[in-house]
Amino acid sequence: MKVLATTRLPGPAWDELADVELVEGDWPESLSRPRPGVEALVVTNETVDSAVLELLPDLRLVANFAVGYDRIDVAACAARGVAVTNTPGVLDAATAELAVGLMLAARRRIAEGDRLVRDGRWSTRWAEGPFLGRQLGGATLGLVGMGRTGSAVAGRAAALGMRVLFNRRRDTADPARRSLDDLLREADVVSLHVPLTPETEGLLSRGRLRLLRDGATLVNTSRGAVVDEDALVDELVAGRISAGLDVFVHEPRVPERLLGLPNVVLTPHLGSATVETRAAMARIVVDNILAAERGERLLTEVIRPER
Ligand code: GLV
Numbered sequence: 515m516k517v518l519a520t521t522r523l524p525g526p527a528w529d530e531l532a533d534v535e536l537v538e539g540d541w542p543e544s545l546s547r548p549r550p551g552v553e554a555l556v557v558t559n560e561t562v563d564s565a566v567l568e569l570l571p572d573l574r575l576v577a578n579f580a581v582g583y584d585r586i587d588v589a590a591c592a593a594r595g596v597a598v599t600n601t602p603g604v605l606d607a608a609t610a611e612l613a614v615g616l617m618l619a620a621r622r623r624i625a626e627g628d629r630l631v632r633d634g635r636w637s638t639r640w641a642e643g644p645f646l647g648r649q650l651g652g653a654t655l656g657l658v659g660m661g662r663t664g665s666a667v668a669g670r671a672a673a674l675g676m677r678v679l680f681n682r683r684r685d686t687a688d689p690a691r692r693s694l695d696d697l698l699r700e701a702d703v704v705s706l707h708v709p710l711t712p713e714t715e716g717l718l719s720r721g722r723l724r725l726l727r728d729g730a731t732l733v734n735t736s737r738g739a740v741v742d743e744d745a746l747v748d749e750l751v752a753g754r755i756s757a758g759l760d761v762f763v764h765e766p767r768v769p770e771r772l773l774g775l776p777n778v779v780l781t782p783h784l785g786s787a788t789v790e791t792r793a794a795m796a797r798i799v800v801d802n803i804l805a806a807e808r809g810e811r812l813l814t815e816v817i818r819p820e821r
Contacts, residue, residue, distance in 0.1 A: 525793030610666035616758025651675035656701025
């Protein structure tokens with residue numbers, strides 16, 4: 515099966531594919547001409563829309579090297595009989611670790627402290643310095659979304675001595691469940707673990723961000739567009755809250771106004787970026803392609819197209 519890929523995947527599984535072409539440059543512009551014969555496309559949640567599908571007339575499978583597939587027009591794929599797969603189940607620990615890392619970094623001012631030391635600005639003795647953070651132990655964590663990743667964060671946060679509350683749509687008698695607005699009012703740290711869908715786009719609106727307590731920390735390892743980014747930047751510029759952000763609306767662009775702020779920790783979409791997790795994700799991508807090649811059932815299809 516001829517495979518077109520926007521990037522070479524890490525780990526040993528990739529070498530099991532016999533016929534792979536890498537497209538260099540910015541996607542989708544780099545797909546500048548029709549590619550008949552390409553049957554599988556590997557993307558990292560890059561845009562796959564009707565225009566892309568038009569240029570790949572023989573495509574049978576979009577194998578997404580990510581769990582989130584918000585840039586893939588699944589309906590357009592289904593309409594053409596193109597299957598879409600993702601990589602669920604192997605990112606939860608890595609993403610949860612990053613979320614906790616961002617909580618620690620923002621609340622304990624780790625990145626800010628690192629810059630201070632490197633810049634030679636470490637002049638005050640620790641006991642006198644104003645460099646105080648807030649500890650996670652004893653603080654209240656509000657999880658928006660309680661799926662695989664949210665649950666993985668909950669366990670780690672509890673081990674750190676945090677009180678864990680959560681919001682999710684599905685009803686449950688769990689006393690830790692809150693409405694979204696109550697969760698935002700009650701939590702010291704809010705961490706987002708929902709996929710980007712039409713329902714979650716802008717979920718943390720300007721009005722909702724105002725519900726956060728003074729001094730609260732927002733952590734986002736899900737998708738930038740789940741938050742009203744302009745409103746979030748306004749809150750951070752005002753210094754009312756802090757944040758740990760791994761995702762942005764227009765990646766790899768980060769709002770200019772954030773770059774000089776001490777109260778936000780910025781990382782370049784690293785949620786799943788561990789050796790272990792990326793190898794496991796590549797394994798799933800390759801297994802899906804091999805299954806398609808053999809005409810077998812796909813492992814992790816996100817929607818079953820009408821065939
Ligand atoms: C990463 O952002 C993913 O969706 O896997």
